[in-house]
Amino acid sequence: xxxxxxxxxxxxxxxxxxxxxxxxxxxxxxxxxxxxxxxxxxxxxxxxxxxxxxxxxxxxxxxxxxxxxxxxxxxxxxxxxxxxxxxxxxxxxxxxxxxxxxxxxxxxxxxxxxxxxxxxxxxxxxxxxxxxxxxxxxxxxxxxxxxxxxxxxxxxxxxxxxxxxxxxxxxxxxxxxxxxxxxxxxxxxxxxxxxxxxxxx
Amino acid sequence: xxxxxxxxxxxxxxxxxxxxxxxxxxxxxxxxxxxxxxxxxxxxxxxxxxxxxxxxxxxxxxxxxxxxxxxxxxxxxxxxxxxxxxxxxxxxxxxxxxxxxxxxxxxxxxxxxxxxxxxxxxxxxxxxxxxxxxxxxxxxxxxxxxxxxxxxxxxxxxxxxxxxxxxxxxxxxxxxxxxxxxxxxxxxxxxxxxxxxxxxx
DNA sequence: ACCATAGCACTAACGGTTAGCTTTTAAAAA
DNA sequence: TTTTTAAAAGCTAACCGTTAGTGCTATGGT
Numbered sequence: 495x496x497x498x499x500x501x502x503x504x505x506x507x508x509x510x511x512x513x514x515x516x517x518x519x520x521x522x523x524x525x526x527x528x529x530x531x532x533x534x535x536x537x538x539x540x541x542x543x544x545x546x547x548x549x550x551x552x553x554x555x556x557x558x559x560x561x562x563x564x565x566x567x568x569x570x571x572x573x574x575x576x577x578x579x580x581x582x583x584x585x586x587x588x589x590x591x592x593x594x595x596x597x598x599x600x601x602x603x604x605x606x607x608x609x610x611x612x613x614x615x616x617x618x619x620x621x622x623x624x625x626x627x628x629x630x631x632x633x634x635x636x637x638x639x640x641x642x643x644x645x646x647x648x649x650x651x652x653x654x655x656x657x658x659x660x661x662x663x664x665x666x667x668x669x670x671x672x673x674x675x676x677x678x679x680x681x682x683x684x685x686x687x688x689x690x691x692x693x694x695x
Numbered sequence: 696x697x698x699x700x701x702x703x704x705x706x707x708x709x710x711x712x713x714x715x716x717x718x719x720x721x722x723x724x725x726x727x728x729x730x731x732x733x734x735x736x737x738x739x740x741x742x743x744x745x746x747x748x749x750x751x752x753x754x755x756x757x758x759x760x761x762x763x764x765x766x767x768x769x770x771x772x773x774x775x776x777x778x779x780x781x782x783x784x785x786x787x788x789x790x791x792x793x794x795x796x797x798x799x800x801x802x803x804x805x806x807x808x809x810x811x812x813x814x815x816x817x818x819x820x821x822x823x824x825x826x827x828x829x830x831x832x833x834x835x836x837x838x839x840x841x842x843x844x845x846x847x848x849x850x851x852x853x854x855x856x857x858x859x860x861x862x863x864x865x866x867x868x869x870x871x872x873x874x875x876x877x878x879x880x881x882x883x884x885x886x887x888x889x890x891x892x893x894x895x896x
Numbered sequence: 897a898c899c900a901t902a903g904c905a906c907t908a909a910c911g912g913t914t915a916g917c918t919t920t921t922a923a924a925a926a
Numbered sequence: 927t928t929t930t931t932a933a934a935a936g937c938t939a940a941c942c943g944t945t946a947g948t949g950c951t952a953t954g955g956t
Contacts, residue, residue, distance in 0.1 A: 505953090506903070531943060541905045543945080552943065615820050622819060643859065643869045647876055650855045658848055668844045671884075675848055678883040679876035703922050707934070731911060742936045744914080753912065 510548045513538040517555040522602055526556070526610045553616035556607065564624035566591065567652070571631045580637055581680050584652050585673040592659045592669055618657070625653045644683040651676050711749045714739045718756040723803055727757070727811045754817035757808065765825040767792065768853070772832045781838055782881050785853050786874040793860045793870055819858070826854045845884040852877050 516538035520529045531552055535542045549555050570587035571580065595604065607613045629649035633642060640648075655672040662668035717739035721730045732753055736743045750756050771788035772781065796805065808814045830850035834843060841849075856873040863869035 509903085530941085542943095543906080544904055546944065547903075615816065618819065618823060619816050641872065643863050643872050644876070647855070647859055647873050650859065651852060651876075651880075654848070654851045654855065658844065658851065662844050671842065671844050672848050674883050675845070675880035678879040679852075682875050682879040683872075701923075703933070706922085710935085732913085733911085743912095744937080745935055747913065748934075 509538075509540065509544065513540060513545055513548055514555060514558045518603075521556065521606060526606055526613060551616075553613055556603070556613055557617065557620065563591065563620070564627055567624060567628055568631050571628065571635060576636075580632065580635060581673065581677045585669060585676075588652065588656050588659070588673070589666065589669045591656060592665045595660060596665050621653045621657065625649045628652065638684060640683050640685070644680075648676065648680055648683075651679060710739075710741065710745065714741060714746055714749055715756060715759045719804075722757065722807060727807055727814060752817075754814055757804070757814055758818065758821065764792065764821070765828060768825060768829055769832050772829065772836060777837075781833065781836060782874065782878045786870065786877075789853065789857050789860070789874070790867065790870045792857060793866045796861060797866050822854045822858065826850045829853065839885060841884050841886070845881075849877065849881055849884075852880060 513534065517529075517534045520533055520537055531542055531545060534555065535545050538545070545555075549558070567584075567587060570583050574580075574583045594600075607617065625646075626649070629642075629646040632649055633640070633645040655669065655676065658672055659665045659668040714735065718730075718735045721734055721738055732743055732746060735756065736746050739746070746756075750759070768785075768788060771784050775781075775784045795801075808818065826847075827850070830843075830847040833850055834841070834846040856870065856877065859873055860866045860869040
């Protein structure tokens with residue numbers, strides 16, 4: 495309840511980071527599947543139940559930092575200047591996220607994820623959730639109104655773009671190419687307007 | 696090696712069906728999560744290991760028949776008449792699949808899947824695999840050539856359409872709406888051609 | 897100083913999944 | 927036919943992620 499960050503919360507955060515660091519170290523050392531939760535707990539010198547009180551699952555240990563993906567995507571929609579077009583804003587944000595994940599020192603982590611079906615599935619499931627919240631943000635946008643289906647569809651296309659671009663040979667070019675497609679898909683959902691009424695009803 | 700379907704394979708198929716039937720019966724009776732693999736094995740009167748020698752996972756027991764989803768989608772691309780446009784063929788096929796899953800007597804099964812996060816994740820992961828094979832089929836199509844990225848993107852959009860339409864209030868209308876978007880996205884990937892050269896290079 | 901509570905530990909277990917090994921039984925070889 | 931092989935199924939026991947139950951300790955509010 496108090497404003498100052500108490501010692502308790504600092505300790506809790508420290509334990510959390512200790513666990514995450516130990517886990518990542520072991521995963522990169524021996525491979526994700528070869529390391530058990532019990533190994534992680536021992537390395538971090540905590541109990542198994544403590545691990546699960548900080549992380550919902552073994553996979554969540556890997557995506558600890560990556561959790562703000564959805565937040566960033568949402569802000570690309572909600573925090574943009576008035577009348578700034580939606581799709582280019584999303585394209586730029588996705589481009590930045592892709593760059594962050596391909597050029598960063600996150601290369602070994604990326605290789606680890608690609609090597610584990612369980613991790614890939616987890617990431618994809620997380621993306622689905624992000625698509626859901628992105629869809630509601632788009633639907634609430636003061637832009638020209640679209641149907642619920644159109645918003646959910648575009649949201650899904652956008653998160654697909656991230657996954658597709660990352661796997662492409664040239665991720666940056668792929669973002670451009672995919673977003674040309676998304677832009678076209680978004681355009682055809684514009685409610686009909688008279689040519690003399692370009693602002694809409 | 697012999698041509699007639701040997702007794703062995705018949706018995707094996709019988710065991711498989713016995714297991715799948717028992718599993719579905721129990722799942723619908725008590726709920727998916729409330730039924731253990733050991734319960735299924737007992738109901739089918741087989742050993743637990745036998746269940747896993749026929750099905751890769753507990754979730755696979757539910758999607759036993761649904762495995763031809765990918766096949767049907769592929770045939771929509773490969774088996775269509777020459778010069779029949781690609782996207783409408785896919786739209787019709789997706790529409791048929793959606794209808795099959797919403798109007799059929801598969802309603803209780805659908806409710807069961809919706810109620811279990813594990814099953815929804817499994818289905819989504821399966822769709823990703825379908826998208827991959829669909830992408831290669833589209834890339835190999837004698838249609839106007841597109842980039843690998845464009846093919847993979849459209850494949851993903853198409854399988855998204857299935858998931859999105861099923862969850863929509865009016866699935867049939869949603870298919871139409873989403874495929875108008877997909878059609879537009881596909882159009883902008885057409886390689887540049889002279890207006891006097893409509894067949895392409 | 898005192899107490900409510902959050903954080904953590906420990907044990908034990910559950911449920912999906914797999915490994916190792918034996919038994920049955922259909923199919924092929926002799 | 928008899929013998930051999932190998933697939934199919936069984937049993938036991940375990941691994942691994944995850945959770946419930948319980949209690950201890952230390953922190954923070956009063």
